[in-house]
Amino acid sequence: MAESAVSLVVDKLLPLLTQEVKLLKGVHDELVGVKDELKVIRAFLKDADSKAEKEDIGGSVKALVNQIREEAYRIEDVIDDYVLHVARRPDYRCHLLCRIASLIKTCISRHEIASEIKDIKSSLLDINDRVKRYNFIPSNQGASSSNAGRGLMDHHRLSSLFIEEAELVGIESRRDELIRYLVSGDSQRKVIAVVGMGGVGKTTLAKKVYDNHRVKEHFRYHAWITVSQSYHTTELLRSMLKGFYKAINEPFPDKKMDKDEELIEEIKEKLRQDRYLVVFDDVWEIGFWGIVELALLDHGNGSRILVTTRKKDVADFSRGFSLVHVYHIEPLPQKEAWELFCSKVFGFEFKGQCPNDLEGLSQDIVRRCGGLPLAIVAVGGLLATKKSVQEWQKVLSGLRGSAMTSDPCINTVTSILSLSYGDLPYRHKSCFLYFGMFPEDFSIKRRRIIQLWVANGLVEERSDMTPEEVGEEYFMDLIDRSLVQKDEVSVKGVPKTCRVHDMVREVILSKSEKLSLCHVSSSCSTFEGIARHLSISNRGSNPPKRSTRSQTRSIMVFDKEMLQKATVRVIFTKFKLLTSLDFEDCPIDHLPKELGNLLHLRYLNLRNTDVKELPRSIGKLHNLESLDLRFSLVKELPVEISDFPKLQHLLAHGGYATGLKIKGSFEHLEFLQTLFTIKVDDDVSLLNDGLQVLTKMRKFGICNLKREQGRYLCTVLEKMTCLRSLLVYTVNHRVEIFDLEFISSPPIQLQSLWLGGQLDRLPNWISKLHNLSKLILSYSNLMDESVEVLQALPNLKSLVLFGAFNGERLHFEGGGFQKLKYLYLAGLYYLNEMLIDEGALPLLERLEMGSCPMLMEVPSGLQNLRYLEVLSFAGMTEEFNQRWSQQESKISRHIRIHRSDGTYNPDDKASFEAWEKRKFGSWEKHMFG
Template sequence: MAALEESHLVGREKEKSEVIKLVTDQATEQFQVISVWGMGGLGKTTLVKDIYQSQELSSMFEKRACVTIMRPFNLEELLRSLVMQLDRESSEQRDLVGLMGSTKKTFMLMSLADLMKELAKLLGTEKCLIVLDDVSSTAEWNIIIPIFREMKNTRRIIVTTREEGIAKHCSQNQKYIYKLKVLAYEDAHNLFTKKVFKGTITMEKQYPELVEQAKLILKKCDQLPLAIVTIGGFLATQPKTPLEWRKLSEHISAELEMNPELGTIRTILMRSYDGLPYHVKSCFLYMPIFPEDHRVGRGRLVRRWSAEGYSRELRGKSAEEIADSYFMELISRSMILPSEESIYSKEGVGSCQFHDLMREIGISKSMEENLVFTLEEGCSSNSQVTMRHLAINGNWKGDQSEFESIVDMSRVRSLTCFGNWRPFFISDKMRLLRVLDLEDATGLVNHHLKHIRKFLHLRYLSLRGCEEIYHLPDSLGNLTQLETLDVRGTSMVMLPKTIIKLRNLKSLCASRKPVDEDVSCEKLLDALSGTDNKMFFLPLFSVLFCLACCAPQKIDDNMNRHDVCTIFCCYAFSTIAMNLDQYGVLVPRGMQKLKALHTLGVVNIGRRGKGVLKDIKGLIQLRKLGVTGVNKENGQELCAAIISLSRLESLSIRSEGKPGLFGCLDGKFMFPENLQSLKLYGNLVKLPEWVQWLKNLVKLKLQSSMISEPDTAIQVLGNLPNLALLHLLEESFEGKGVCLSFQQGSFVTLVVLELRLGPSFKSVKFEQGAAPKLELLKFCYVDIKSDSLSGLDSLSGLKEVMLQYNFDADEVECVRAALAKNPNRPVVKMV
């Protein structure tokens, strides 16, 4: 870590102060372990050594020692290093008081037993600080810790590690676990310029021609101190021209492998990869499928890994649950990073991103093993490329013959398209295809799916965000191995009847994009007949339109007349005729046959509600359910069906329009005790009585609820013992001038509070002792005045106040003033 010797001077003052605060915490005089963890290259060693040498700690502890754990682990060498350092400190103290008579001990010749005795003697009376740098396994820690627990005067141990799990194992009190993050951009830029130019300069003034390339290089470094210092030191010896800097930025992967001056970065990051268990390595090498800076959903990854066979059902845990544990292991080892948007989600991490340099490691290793191949601009090959996973970037402009000359389709197990889709991307030769992920692909239309029945091994199919998909072919029923079908954000009104043949289906995620007024037929029908008579003209107009358009003649390169007919008949006309809402889809009879389903939504129960609810009631494996179209006719039956779903963990209920959910969910129902997430969209007037009994509820979201008594609702919610995330969105409460009061002793587990109340919001008040664990307070679409915020200084756990969408300088100043006396010094962030 010599490369980081200078980085502690830049951008780590806050971190240094916070860790010293943990070390000097007067709340306990007893033995305590402080763990500092984060990915390789963050400068954990540099930070902790700087803390170790600080004036604040040198006066607090009589003896100190700092040891890096060697590989392979050797307890005898570890103890010998500790004894030598502690004895040197003792000798220095004796020298200061004139005690020169002691002789130097021959520690190098001591046995393990003698070293332990000597260590006990040295740690016998004074307060001591021990730093153990780079603990890499819990097994190591289990060998080390008993030695120190017997030495009562060893007051503090600081541990550094790359893994969250090890940090938690060492410091069992969450308070003493500190996660080190990448540098802020400004600090990263300052560190970079200091290394390159050997001092502080203003690059915009002195080297304006290098500014753009500097940004690109810093982006590649992703604010990782090790990379910044190493690359900055290398550039300090190179010509300072845009051409040289651009060459480095564009060929960073090759430079990491071949340039000895940058080899430190690869060596340190490779240690993290080499330390992965075999089963998790496969998951890590899967990540280069996704483009640089792409945010990948946790569920998407977990379901794909499961479909690929990377996880198996084990000891009562499903394959997806095992895959999910792999996801969290990669997060805890900092091999993938939680995306900023997901840090405060119910699960802790809802999505992730790949650090650019770690991605380079992943690309290099996956190419060595012929795992991932990305077809992108400038890509060419003299022979067919063999790969298991094919990713196609939208900027690739080749034709079909070029595609077939590059890709060996017989080996492809997964196909992922980012951007523009072309029909020849999928071929009958891909007989072993397990994953077809076309999320957010453009240009995909209905007839492109006509051959999907041939992929009999397909387990994962995602058309999420493909807005031009209005219909799935009946041949979908042939895919009997399918486990995941994700058609959220498409234009489908109903699912095909053959879907009930998919007996292995575990996750069925469906929802529609709202009707676009520009393509809606409603205005056309009104013009023809008047709104009151459109039901008379609709069938006739539909038949005439079909006769004109159903012949499958091409209209353009992608769409034929049959596609156009489907748009009108299966989408626009159906939506209008059946008066469907803008979110859910219709499902066929017989859904109860899909016994493996654990995720289902969003289902419209407004049409044929009783039959649908009877089917849902039989899906006893459901963990997640979303329904829409709720009304007074089906509301009570919905509640009865939910009661029978004993494993349900997440529930979303929606009803549009003025009646909404009013009177639909009344009653003293005992909903499943496992329910952790509840979302209610629609007019409630008052909070359902059964909400107060949801003792395991972690997340609650309300929107358009129009609750008339906010004080009563807040009091009920404040008593929920496990509520951690509360989102109060538009029109959650009725009327204007809503004042929310969080009383003393309420919301004891709340971590995130979002207030997106619009014009109805007037003020929020936190009494002393309310919401003691609140970390994030988020305001959206509210007017903040000097008297809007009260008690923010009493929120002892508050870390961040987020202001989203159009807050002016006066409102920001009001927030800062309200936080001025908060001892935590929360950050105010504009997004």
């Protein structure tokens, strides 16, 4: 992690040295020297950091690593401070004495910075000398504790292998399911991969499956191989071969086999005729499959390979040469977790029953373990020795602090979870630790965390990808490594939100504290210490009297109470080197003029706040890349916003069909990728000239559009060749007609589209959108031929028709909507018949229907929807409800029915409009995040 800090500084130095910045005499050369010293030191750090994750390095080396990291932070501060002073050129509109005073002050500051850089260079030279003395070899001072750590790990794995089945909870169904995968099915060789986070019970489950008599009888040859992170190919092959000989009760041959080629040939010869099962426990890297592919051939006799791993890519990689079934194992639900806890702690003395005086504490402890069997067993073993309530309370509080690493029992849990952290690439480690900024059990938006990573320089720059795309790659890697858990998932299967397991979060906080990386403060009045990133929660009502956090680069505030203006002002005056500031869901109602002090700010999030306007000083933030004003009270942006040369994401809307009025031009916003949603007025210059420069746009929303402005919008959309998401709303969407026929080259990469307003007919270019996966049409009043076009869209997964169809008969023909999973139909006021053919909507999982006042009969063909999970009706007629009640039991055998007749009253305008706003808001969130 220190290496990451140094890399970040080197990355900052390079553009500074190449840009046309008038560096003070001598400063340029000193910075070149600093850069060179850092590059030498970085090699040592990479080695030391790597070994620190796998073994306990000596105290002197740890001290040296910490010192280097602090020097890297110090250099970053100096660089940013220097840029800050360069940016503050004197205002030539003021009188001569004012300019002279400003220049003198700036010169003094620059000389101070030059002196600081000289001092840093001297420190780095001294560090470099000590690095050479250590010769890149960490001290052996920690060897004994390292061995002890490995002993704990080995003990855990042995415990997992030999745990009695009577002690297990919730394993029977998992075990039986895996056994079925092994002993039945295709005769082609198959890989079954058990994937899950560390400590979730993968090894225990695999061992119970492997030892089952049905499995042993089904496979003549079988072997159990523990792989782990540092495996040796020759030993792995030898262990496999020994297992095969042991399975048939034959002695291992005496002949010498030292080469991999010899062992592979022997294995291939042995397995030529009979079925085999090999379990590879704890696989960490995809390179392992190369040996497996060479040695374990597919003879078409039903052989199986069972793998346990924390990393999904290990399982996926084998798809190139074998059938694969990925079996995800999740933490235990609360009921089973409680049962396991009671059997472990109270199994002997109380026959598995928790005493009344300990039940409250016990429930809290089980919740804290988050369904992780390893944690439950480890903590249970510790509690079995505790007798008093006070001792139990101490254990519970310790699960949030020092006991996580100091107590030998619980330390086993953190050691195992830390292995996954240690296996991460350097860039990913910083991103992973940033999750510690969020409160416990917080649902974290994917896009939000990625934007924060980008703003804080935590993702690497690649010429072929945007920073956000690189961040997406990091995010999915953390998901696939089972370090972060999926929460809400989109129709495309991409996680929209995620959570971090409580135990994993404690590991994050522990490591962040050691690295001075993140600090979680309980209130705004506790700004002591040093942290690069600061998270504030729990009523920051008292403004801090002092701050030593000049090094802080990002602040996140999680507070449901109104912050005092003095507290807000401190954030803007004391933390001048901030690159990201996140107030999402915090009820602040203003921003002080000191916002303009944050010249390094790249990310400002005011989503769902009470802020009504932005100060004009925002015009000074020339480094701003992302501004999120969604669901704030800001209705209009100051003209200064148009002079942001680096702005890439401007998100500003307060719900469907509402947008933000923007003053000024888009002339200098050529890098803008997100503009969602803006409000147009009668002046066509915005469409005719202003938006023409936005050729890099990926997400665009526009509302208040009039019919005659449609032609201009079409010209704009043709230039947005990278567009992925589009929302267009007319000024009065129930009456105003769209005119969107003038697009000859539509944005073919478009994935999400919402058109709100009247359409004479469906624009012909929509049929060319082969990547479209989400579509909402509201108040469009289309007819039958339009539905035929939509049915042919090859990748459409989500469709909403709200007041968008005026036909009397809606026919879903066989072969139509082949990938659709979600369908919502409402406000279809003339519909009196709905038919679903066999072969139509084959993958549909959710069908929701709202008010259709002419529809009396239940849709025909519901029984053809084999994958339907949810069927919902709301605001339907009495006749329809009566007929549905007669057929419900027959249709609902395999469908989860959700009826919500009381959701709204179509005849009550206020009730209907309130429901409509909620529903449209949820669709917008579903489609556009």
